[in-house]
Amino acid sequence: MKDFPQLGFGTYKLEDRDECVNAVTTALDVGYRSIDTAQMYDNEAFVGEALAASDVDVGDVFVATKLKPENLGYDDALRTARESAERLGVETIDLLYVHWPLNTYDTDETLAALDELVDEGVVANVGLSNFRPDQLEAAIEKLDAPVFAHQVEMHPLLPQDELRALADEYDHHLVAYSPIARNEVAENDTIVEVAAKHDVSPAQVSLAWVMAKGATAIPKAASPDHIRDNFAALELELDDDDIEKIDAIETDHRIVDFDEAPWNQV
Template sequence: MTDTHLPQPGFGTSGHEGETCTKSVIEALEMGYRHVDTAQMYDNEREVGRALEQADVDRDDVFLATKVHPSNLAYDDVLETTEESLERLGVDAVDLLYVHWPIDAYDAEETLPAFDEVRDRGLTRNVAVSNFTVDLLEEAVDILESPIAVHQIELHPRLQQDELVSVGLEHDIETVAYCPIAQGDVLEMGTLQEIADDHDATPVQIALAWHYEREGVVPIPKATGDHIGENYDALEIDLSEDERERIDDLDRGERLIDPDDAAWNR
């Protein structure tokens, strides 16, 4: 069991680079976001760390997550590269450390005990996984001594992942949704536009409001400029049961992130 509850919403940083990354994270934190998501793969941990240092927000109030690169998932590499991530971020510990993808150097019997070890050493307060299948998630639950706090997956109105969300809830695992607005494709969904018109909102805000109201799900939209506030303001939107059902009907099982070596393709 874990009593960790992620702040809603998260702020995603995939694709953010340089000063734009730092500026956007600072703006998000000072607007009210309290959950920041980065990764070794994103090559921006240092920029995120600068934002944490410069923002007028106490570090203890920020839930900070990073992820171990698939090539770094051998036991010793997990330990070494986690310490390197902390150095780049300028922190003593992260709040959440993920297995980013169960590919490449991932071996459940070797990788997962390393995550127990980094937690035991106090380098992370919680462990997590990302891009797992149901079978791999169940296996990880069995192997890890630490509770899995979070499972991060692609999730949006066209890919609703009901089974993985349900399995997560059974194990007290929260689901973090990446690509929560389907890389902007929600702008082309007529149903979302119709609902948005009724709320004087945007289709993006309606998609995020749907996420926010879904049990056990925390989206991590990435944004710059005015979109940072737009995403945050979606917290104020209350969808009716009929509106939620209309969005539920948009599910098509359509992936946007689908590498050949992903676990679901093996």
């Protein structure tokens, strides 16, 4: 089984071909070995192009994508997962997520399709994304394949204590999207203070905090400077005092939120 690095590269909003190919190629050159995309991003083919063009062997890159909410019926999930693998240029998708438990999501049909894809070798690992705790536990109980990862928004302004605890309990990775809160962490006095102490960027502090909490961060960036700056978070070791200060931030602020989101349906 491939390693799952604790810092990966996200590709949300990289919809322009040249921008996406250049960003993913740069990320691989810098040292990222995990790339995260989705059917909804409309850039799987661009990611595949970058993987093919890179000097890094695709066998050394952990490639993850996600099923659209419209593609979660049994037949659609099977068909579109195979299409995703073809666009990405891989025989096996290392990690396939249910992007949102919305629209055509059905506990029986969707999860049976994921198990079938694993059995067929189209997918190596199953993931879930944006599930409420009760939905997560129901899916874990229903699936034959183990849940490898649960991807949710997580950063110092939204620490996701309950979902981190469930990740520990059920032994899966918690993967943090928007791990720098679309750079809103740069406006937080505590994060800025810790960044100044270490002479690093607030983004690096946020990423280091996410990783210190045992989660996997997948920041998206387009410019080479931001791609490199984020990767440098691997070199930042926050001390106990830093962690305590960041943990004490009193906020529960979501960046990604809408009326139909699972957490708004209870």
